[in-house]
Amino acid sequence: MGLRDFTLFDVIERNAQLYGDRIAFVADGLRISHREYAVRVERVAAGLARAGLVAGERVAVLAQNCLEYVDLYGAAARLGLILVPVNWRLSADEIAYVIGDTTPKAIVAGAEYLPIIETARAEFPFVARFFSLGAATGAFGAFEELARGGSGEGAPVADIPSDSGFVVIHTAAVAGRPRGALLSHAGLLAANLQLVGRWGLSTTDVHLGALPLFHASGLGLMLAVQQAGGATVVLPRFDPPAVLEAIAAEKVTVFAEFPPMLGALLDQAAKGGDDLSSLRHLTGLDTADTIDRFETLCPSARFWAGYGQSELSGLVTIAPFRDRPGSAGVPTMLNRVRIVDDFDRPLPAGQTGEIVVRGPMVFEGYWNCEADNAFTFRNGWHHTGDMGRFDDDGYLWYGGRSPAKELIKPGGENVYPAEVEKALLEHAAVAEAVVFGVPDAQWGEAVKAVCVRRAGQGVTEVELIAFVGTRIARFKRPRHVVFSAELPKNAQGLPDRARIKREFADA
């Protein structure tokens, strides 16, 4: 381990050393202390090491939240493995795609998901070991055996730098296929530190882990509370009565939610009079009405609004909802967040553009997408593909997905509208240009440009296509160019991309 490196496994060891007797996880009817968790992690790591897994290799997990899932995260940290937590809501085809994309050496699946894996098994020649979280069956060994195979002593702690990959979370689909965002130890640790600082998390905090562990929010909050030496109550799913019971019994202090979770919880609480008084910090997305109901019922708790992405290891802006209802809060301590126009020029407060981010929480890139990464990270900033604006006080207001972000895929190649537009605007005769994809019988998709000519300047479609071909790769040249006297604009005075696409798609 390098001199200045620090990984999520160091967090586990530190917790075992400092808070050994405190509870780390409550799951499957067990209460696991930080010391016991370190022992469990050690055993699973030893098993995975015996199974031949080494740093940098992937392990896919297809399971409901459970204690073994949490053990796997710890063991991955210890061995430097990259966990691929698969969304069990995906179709069998999509699950196979995620596995084929990341070529894990081992797959761990809950009993209910074994048939999906079994059916597609022939497509996974790279997988050396299949494990079942239930009984062993067919090709699937019992995961329980893996962790029981030895004393647990001696599994090597991986000698990996802090910026090593820790998890791949599939998101940000282009052309119908999700891309795997590779998050590093360093990125997740930076996210942890900022939540610990902002919320004052400590060993007494208890996180309700009801969001799936394949989701960046569920994972992120679990790690932040673990960083502070606190506990996570791992629930297999969001079931309002069970959640209310867990909150009261374990004195839960923090959780993350998405609609309609909080509303359902408040409805249920209204029936039973359950004790929610331990809650301190909630975060997620919800309506002002539901947040009002929550804060009225729990006056000592706060609902935090924020902006984040899987690609950002967590939330890069945050504030109490109450501070500025409707906004996404202000940038956290280690993030620079900017609003830029299509040419990466920073926009002043009040103007809407793309949200770009720089700092240690930015992910390591999409798995197997070098060209996408170069473009997403152009000019030293991560381009989120989300629109937004800052107000005069530095609060971010989310404005939806960026239409310009839509990749065009002619013949499987990646073409980003902005780079074609930039090339078009370099022609002296072009005043404005908007580029988008249109269906194409031959290539699946084709690049189309709508341009406004400068007054008194003449240029033809053929000349412009040839011109672009001298500036950027030939496969990025528009296949169609349409000239228009003007472009429809939005309230910010920018081209209204959605409307242009609608109006000119068939022109």
Place this chain on the structure above:
Amino acid sequence: MGLRDFTLFDVIERNAQLYGDRIAFVADGLRISHREYAVRVERVAAGLARAGLVAGERVAVLAQNCLEYVDLYGAAARLGLILVPVNWRLSADEIAYVIGDTTPKAIVAGAEYLPIIETARAEFPFVARFFSLGAATGAFGAFEELARGGSGEGAPVADIPSDSGFVVIHTAAVAGRPRGALLSHAGLLAANLQLVGRWGLSTTDVHLGALPLFHASGLGLMLAVQQAGGATVVLPRFDPPAVLEAIAAEKVTVFAEFPPMLGALLDQAAKGGDDLSSLRHLTGLDTADTIDRFETLCPSARFWAGYGQSELSGLVTIAPFRDRPGSAGVPTMLNRVRIVDDFDRPLPAGQTGEIVVRGPMVFEGYWNCEADNAFTFRNGWHHTGDMGRFDDDGYLWYGGRSPAKELIKPGGENVYPAEVEKALLEHAAVAEAVVFGVPDAQWGEAVKAVCVRRAGQGVTEVELIAFVGTRIARFKRPRHVVFSAELPKNAQGLPDRARIKREFADA
């Protein structure tokens, strides 16, 4: 700037954006907002850039705490310069040594220190510009002019990685000369985040900056409070009545102290009945008696004990003094702290050994000391040269400087006792060995070894010296070997190095 990089200049820009109207510094009778501070930093940076300074070059400062000192830290962050804050308590010869060691391109000196610099000026051919914090005189331009030279627009923000050097603090003398510890942006940011998290620092915190800004503690607390968007009250020196007045007037919440500062403050407060009720967190070193007096007078405040070094960018262990009086607290969130024996084997709780540290707060190394750095950082840990032990609950107990750390300098070469001892112990006949330096007429210093032979084994002085010469560099061979039937031990059962050195120096 790299995608995942974040520097102390980003903190300044973020504060200007988010907390523009809040006070950043109170100094020299001025109250400077975060927005105004960013403007001042911009102007000084523009001036330094015009003076030809570029990223990686050094600027030495020899001055009492003042607003310009704080401006210089900000401008250095913006330009990627490395500040060399010189201890004004040093002798003229020592000041010249620090400057010669770091070869700054510019020197900024308070009016009272101009004669020292002027006298030694011929020794500094590498210094292109001399600035006075007072009026221009002789070779010294007025620093005030520098910052006034233009609009301040356009000084480039340095394109530097987060682990770039930011400050060199001279410490850890060997052979009578201090070594410059190079601290990076990333290391200081990691230190900031941990104090922000542990203390819950926010925009409402106010730091009393009475420790010199050339000291890691004074600088560290200033940066941590700045990270949270708070303010620092910059005082030129520690003067109890002025400090008490500042605490009451500015509602100071945090500061760092060394004896007898707190005692003197409490004595003064007892006279005047000044209002200390704003204080929340104090840290430093002091007696249990003084800390008792403080916490009795300020029941809502806490005194924090900790362990740190300039080399560690701040405190790597911390806890409220009250939690375990006499200890140095527990490791902070991003640090691994271990106790090891002379051969880097981890020692269990209760046993005393050298304190070693790994994590993002570890410094970048001693300036111009490659060989020292390789040894200090051996096996992936920073060897602090300090002794200590952990108790069963993970609290660190400081045990003084390590005698083994004492470098031996035969003929100007560096020899560390531990490496010679390791070589001696590789000989089958050697059961124990302790090595230290003795005066030597020819080489200044010579390596001396005291060894215990294994029962029934024979080896001569000459054989052992030759044996070591086959294992490590010849200049590291002992010049003298003494055999003893046994070695005096300390309470922990380890060789009592101080006593051995005393008893065997002349043997």
